[in-house]
Amino acid sequence: MKLTEVLKALNHPIRRDIIARLKDGPATAGGLAKAYQVSKPTMSTHFSALKEADLIRGERDGVTITYHLNATVAEEAMSALMDLLGHNDAAASKSSATSNSRKPEPSP
Amino acid sequence: MKLTEVLKALNHPIRRDIIARLKDGPATAGGLAKAYQVSKPTMSTHFSALKEADLIRGERDGVTITYHLNATVAEEAMSALMDLLGHNDAAASKSSATSNSRKPEPSP
DNA sequence: TTCTTAATTAGCCTTGACTCTAATTAGACT
DNA sequence: AGTCTAATTAGAGTCAAGGCTAATTAAGAA
Numbered sequence A, B: 001m002k003l004t005e006v007l008k009a010l011n012h013p014i015r016r017d018i019i020a021r022l023k024d025g026p027a028t029a030g031g032l033a034k035a036y037q038v039s040k041p042t043m044s045t046h047f048s049a050l051k052e053a054d055l056i057r058g059e060r061d062g063v064t065i066t067y068h069l070n071a072t073v074a075e076e077a078m079s080a081l082m083d084l085l086g087h088n089d090a091a092a093s094k095s096s097a098t099s100n101s102r103k104p105e106p107s108p
Numbered sequence C: 001t002t003c004t005t006a007a008t009t010a011g012c013c014t015t016g017a018c019t020c021t022a023a024t025t026a027g028a029c030t
Numbered sequence D: 001a002g003t004c005t006a007a008t009t010a011g012a013g014t015c016a017a018g019g020c021t022a023a024t025t026a027a028g029a030a
Helices: A001-011 A013-023 A027-032 A041-054 A071-085 B004-009 B011-021 B029-033 B041-051 B071-085
Strands: A057-059 A064-069 B056-062 B064-069
Touching: A001 A013, A001 A041, A001 A071, A001 B004, A001 B041, A013 A041, A013 A057, A013 A064, A013 B071, A027 A041, A027 A064, A041 A057, A071 B011, A071 B071, B004 B011, B004 B041, B004 B071, B011 B041, B011 B064, B029 B041, B029 B064, B041 B056
Parallel strands: none
Antiparallel strands: A057 A064, B056 B064
């Protein structure tokens, strides 16, 4: 899971809305595309952004692609964000959790 | 709390690192700036992005500005992200939590 | 094969993000 | 006042994101 890709993917209202919809269950690309006032190619790039972050997966059934949420990556992202934003109680856990701790790049 | 601003603010490694550092306690702008290989004006824009999202607050003490994390907004953001990415058990809670549920914009 | 539907790719344009150097404000000290 | 340090603003350049129309691929149906 690449947090950068996930945050980039989440940083658009349409893409967040797609995530929210897919939480209720899978949906087809065309079906989702109808819900927003953008062209289908634009929707295609939104799907690509979400796929690149591995937040959604698509399965082709004939001519239709059905997207579903990738719960694993969603939870990994939550964990990473919790690690970043979650409160620390008393700054006790320096090397707290799953992801990389702060890695500064000091002067060379 | 504007999720868009928060996600925009988090979508940069330096800014995420600043958040991580401020979790350990307040830090001065100049002190933080030294930790990265970018110019001070660039750091200033990063601080601005974080301030615009209200993730950090700065207090001027003479000529020095000390930044500290805004834990309230951080937790609100976590809550909103949990609402978005957190698992739903069985898609039972349609109108689940604090933030706005899906608001589609159907064809006019 | 030809037609229709679903989705993506290609090409283009506009806007916003990120970075820099140079100049400017703001405060403290001599 | 003059000067030093801390931080921001101004201006400019590069690059990625987001959007469109038009063209292309892929699959199924006539």
